Amino acid sequence: MGFKIAVVGATGNVGREMLSILAERAFPADEVVALASRRSQGSEVSYGDKILKTKTLDTYDFSDVDICLMSAGGEVSKEWSPKIAAQGAVVIDNSSAWRYDQDVPLVVPEVNAEALREIKKGIVANPNCSTAQLVVALKPLHDRATIKRVVVATYQSVSGAGKDGMDELDRQTKALYSLHDVQQKKFPKRIAFNLIPQIDVFMEDGYTKEEWKMMVETKKILDPKIKLTATCVRVPVFIGHSEAVNVEFENPISADEARDILRSSPGIMVIDKHEPGGYITPHEAAGEDATYISRIREDITVENGLSFWCVSDNLRKGAALNAIQIAESMVNRGLLKAKKQAA
Numbered sequence: 001m002g003f004k005i006a007v008v009g010a011t012g013n014v015g016r017e018m019l020s021i022l023a024e025r026a027f028p029a030d031e032v033v034a035l036a037s038r039r040s041q042g043s044e045v046s047y048g049d050k051i052l053k054t055k056t057l058d059t060y061d062f063s064d065v066d067i068c069l070m071s072a073g074g075e076v077s078k079e080w081s082p083k084i085a086a087q088g089a090v091v092i093d094n095s096s097a098w099r100y101d102q103d104v105p106l107v108v109p110e111v112n113a114e115a116l117r118e119i120k121k122g123i124v125a126n127p128n129c130s131t132a133q134l135v136v137a138l139k140p141l142h143d144r145a146t147i148k149r150v151v152v153a154t155y156q157s158v159s160g161a162g163k164d165g166m167d168e169l170d171r172q173t174k175a176l177y178s179l180h181d182v183q184q185k186k187f188p189k190r191i192a193f194n195l196i197p198q199i200d201v202f203m204e205d206g207y208t209k210e211e212w213k214m215m216v217e218t219k220k221i222l223d224p225k226i227k228l229t230a231t232c233v234r235v236p237v238f239i240g241h242s243e244a245v246n247v248e249f250e251n252p253i254s255a256d257e258a259r260d261i262l263r264s265s266p267g268i269m270v271i272d273k274h275e276p277g278g279y280i281t282p283h284e285a286a287g288e289d290a291t292y293i294s295r296i297r298e299d300i301t302v303e304n305g306l307s308f309w310c311v312s313d314n315l316r317k318g319a320a321l322n323a324i325q326i327a328e329s330m331v332n333r334g335l336l337k338a339k340k341q342a343a
Contacts, residue, residue, distance in 0.1 A: 002028040002338060003027075003029050003067055004031045004032075004066050004340075005032045005069065006032075006065045006067070006068045006069070007019055007032065007034055007035065008069065008071065008076070009035075009071035010035055010052070010054055012163065013159055013166070014320050015069075015071045015320075016046070017319065017320035017321075018071060018320040019032065019047045020046065020320075021316065021321055021324050023047055023049075027324060027327065030340070032047050033052070033055060034047070035054060035056070035057045036072075037057065037072075038056050038058070061087075062088075063087050065084070065087070065339075066336065067089060068081075068089045068090070068091045069323050070095070071094040071095070071319070071320075071323075075097075077091075077097040077098065078097045081093055082121070082123070085122025086122070090119070090124065091124070092123075092124045094323055096213065098121075098123050099128075099220075100220075104121055104124065105124050106125045106220050106221055107125070107126075107127075107221070109322070109326060110136050110266045111135050111136060111222060116329055116330055117333075124326055126326070127322070128214065128318075129241055129318025129319055130213075130241055130243065130314075131221070132312070132317055133312035134152060134218065134245065135218055135221050135222050137308070138247070139265070140261050140262060140265040140268075141247065141258060144257075144261055145252070146251055147248070148227065149228070149248040150228040150245065150248075151229050153243070153244045154214075154242070155241065155242040155243070156235065157235065157237040157239050157241055158191060158237065158238060159238055159315055161186055161234070165186050165187070165191075167186075168184075168187060168191060172191060172192035175192075187234065191234060194236060196233065197233050199233070211230040211232050215230060238286075239282065239313060239314065239315060240281075240282025240285045240313055241282070241314040242281070242310070244307070246307045247305065247308075248302055248304060249304040249305070252304050253304065255306060258308075262293050269290040271294050272293065272295065272296050279294030286313050287313060288312075288316070289316055289317060290317075291317055292310070294308070294309045
């Protein structure tokens with residue numbers, strides 16, 4: 001007996017990716033329902049070889065839903081996730097609404113799947129896209145040599161800002177090639193052929209909220225003792241986040257040892273040849289499930305230091321795939337039973 005899955009925000013970038021991945025991975029679902037706002041009611045979305053018509057969130061009865069994949073933004077999640085959980089569904093939320101609630105597990109299955117045993121509110125949080133790939137890479141290294149400090153610079157694609165971000169890069173690029181004026185709506189500066197060292201709003205200490213998210217979430221998922229500083233940059237790439245990561249450890253670890261550890265770790269692919277093109281770029285990572293690691297080398301300026309390059313598809317591992325892996329982990333651990341089966 002399979003599960004009944006509801007996808008909220010099914011017409012957005014991540015919602016569509018969730019439906020695609022559910023079908024790709026043959027998740028044991030008897031029924032999948034696509035939900036969206038009133039204005040998107042009746043829109044068609046793909047689920048494998050099926051076409052689903054979206055239904056309206058605010059009139060839907062969740063009493064027979066087992067898992068709700070929520071990707072409709074923080075405000076919608078704050079209002080609806082507790083209501084849906086109260087009807088007995090487990091909500092896996094992709095927004096930032098519940099990540100910092102101590103009673104809500106923040107989970108990357110390769111890193112801290114055991115936290116799924118501590119679900120108190122019926123809600124599990126998905127981390128920020130840039131955090132998800134980072135902790136997948138850090139976890140096996142932390143287990144081996146204990147991380148003291150991380151310095152990370154991100155190169156984040158416009159899809160992290162949703163469909164509007166992708167549309168803006170597309171429009172601006174076409175405008176520049178045709179010698180038309182460039183219009184800015186989604187981003188604070190032109191994104192086409194440019195970089196923007198700001199993602200989300202600025203905080204009082206000068207960090208942006210995106211940078212703050214990476215610091216707080218890494219501590220919650222991996223280890224509260226880890227010190228982390230981030231600089232998050234939006235780049236003119238459609239899909240795929242990249243990160244330049246510098247790590248300082250308590251114990252010695254060589255680049256060769258790190259390479260071997262990462263090669264044998266879940267969710268990671270190491271592509272690291274010291275030759276032109278012997279590394280992964282976001283173009284190649286798009287559409288892939290793995291977190292790719294390249295350019296692994298020892299940091300000669302600090303004792304027990306390593307630097308590496310980390311790339312992943314932010315719509316997949318950074319969002320949709322991770323949410324579905326959370327659901328799979330709950331099923332595989334016997335933490336979730338279908339309501340039909342229970343009846």
